[in-house]
Amino acid sequence: MGTATAGASGRFILAGVMGDPIAHSRSPLIYNHWMGEHGVNGRYVPLHVRIENLEAALRGLPALGFAGCNLTIPHKVKALGMIDAIDPVAARIGAVNCVVVEEGGALRGLNTDAYGYVANLKEQAPLWRPDAGPAIVLGAGGAARAVVAGLLDEGTREIRLTNRTPAAAEELAAAFGDRVSVVGWQDRSAALAGASLLVNTTSLGMAGKPALDIALDDLPSQAVVSDIVYVPLETPLLADARARGHAVSDGLGMLLHQAVPSFRAWAGVDAAVTPALRALAVASLAA
């Protein structure tokens, strides 16, 4: 309240999230909570947009009076070619998860996933230091690209990347330079020796998916373990890590933190990931 927001100035802020499927998205819960908290006159809606309709949907945003939108699966990569101006961070990651409608109707694309990952890591594992040792990243999809970009920007000197499909890992490593090396998927447990951070960016461990099969025995006790999967909130990987005494950071925290710069970009409001918001999100996952 009291901030000089577009909402507070009387303008109705309309925003939403485009995805397919979209019913499961927690984004409406997050942004509508912030709109209420900050007295923003507006509404955030789920938008079920099929991939073949993405460009028409994006182009329709200015005409419909949207301030912006978020993008989720499967739109984050394809949208790159449909937006007027791509922020350098989004270009580097190769994906857009936030679109701002500028004055005059031009669309600007941002990526806030790298920020969200690192901000949550710092909050939930405050003793983590980017230069404490190598980071091991499991997976080579869009989420892995954001995590790698975020860690490199923080000053991590070595990232060991491992993925079921080695070609995807090689491609990602080549795109990010010589601080990123590739380790065979079958060697993922041994690659934990000397590491200071382990990140799972694969869908393994998600409800309905196979478990992530990795042995944490070689991981130093002070290493942090993080997972971007948030259903379940405590993945088997995080439960195992916690039982062994590792500090952990979870996928829900990343989801909540990546929303902060999005809200700032299209609503002009600095919101916070409060315990109340997290409790709301946890309750919605349990429902």
Ligand code: ATR
């Ligand atoms: P996102 O954009 O959310 O990262 P994605 O691009 O589909 O999603 O990436 C999913 C990641 O999970 C990939 O690294 C994928 O490995 P492949 O490149 O080999 O497909 C990984 N993944 C999914 N199912 C897997 C499984 N059963 N075993 C190992 N890795 C798996």
